[in-house]
Amino acid sequence: MLQSPSIPFSSWPNADTGADAWRCKFTRAGFKSVGGQPIVMDSVKGSRMWDIDGNEYIDYVGSWCPAIIGHADDRVLFFFLFPPDFVINECSKEACMGVLRLARAFTGKEKLIMFEGCYQGHADTFLVRDGSDVATLCLPDSPGVPRAATSETLTVPFNDLHAVRGLFETNKGEIAPVILEPVVGNSGLIAPKPDFLEAIRRITKENNALLIVDEVMTGFRLSYGGAQEYLA
Numbered sequence: 001m002l003q004s005p006s007i008p009f010s011s012w013p014n015a016d017t018g019a020d021a022w023r024c025k026f027t028r029a030g031f032k033s034v035g036g037q038p039i040v041m042d043s044v045k046g047s048r049m050w051d052i053d054g055n056e057y058i059d060y061v062g063s064w065c066p067a068i069i070g071h072a073d074d075r076v077l078f079f080f081l082f083p084p085d086f087v088i089n090e091c092s093k094e095a096c097m098g099v100l101r102l103a104r105a106f107t108g109k110e111k112l113i114m115f116e117g118c119y120q121g122h123a124d125t126f127l128v129r130d131g132s133d134v135a136t137l138c139l140p141d142s143p144g145v146p147r148a149a150t151s152e153t154l155t156v157p158f159n160d161l162h163a164v165r166g167l168f169e170t171n172k173g174e175i176a177p178v179i180l181e182p183v184v185g186n187s188g189l190i191a192p193k194p195d196f197l198e199a200i201r202r203i204t205k206e207n208n209a210l211l212i213v214d215e216v217m218t219g220f221r222l223s224y225g226g227a228q229e230y231l232a
């Protein structure tokens, strides 16, 4: 087994050391408007975290997503030291952007279908009536996103096969992929109706379009193989 000691952030070169200096930085950054003392984490390993005062915590939250297998697992660190020959992407938004570009290149088409309430990251193209950030901020739209960036993005309600078929009909030969969360986690929890995903797969095949299943939230959670294994 590889031994990889967790390196306290406070010992990074040039870091301002001392618990108070760190707390001060974070207090300035955000806590001044809400009050209270921020807890500042110093190091992590497995399921545990230690703050700059030396208190130990169990991380039940998993950093809200990325630390799904815990922190600084030796096998994962080894993987980063000697990466294999395939692409890994630690930013899901970029993964979604990349796979959309691939789908467009592969099919030679430009339009995409996504579903209301689904979130595929905050790339301009996807910021059309989605859940997550935009809904949370109660914005009717996404200020700052030019109309041109979303002109090829078509949206329909989740679970509405009729609407999907309609879009393929009115945009014949123009749709590159359908992209979706197989179980929508970004606007509550919306399960797909029985046969919905299979039907989408059939429709995309019939129209020479691709189906992109964004398993950022469902991957490893619904099952080891994500929604695609769980719902199969």
Ligand SMILES: Cc1ncc(COP(=O)(O)O)c(C=O)c1O
Pocket: 090, 091, 092, 093, 094, 096, 119, 120, 121, 122, 132, 181, 186, 214, 215, 216, 217
């Ligand atoms: C389903 C889904 N796709 C993509 C993203 C974008 O992920 P990131 O914030 O890592 O770019 C998220 C983020 O919550 C997500 O829930």
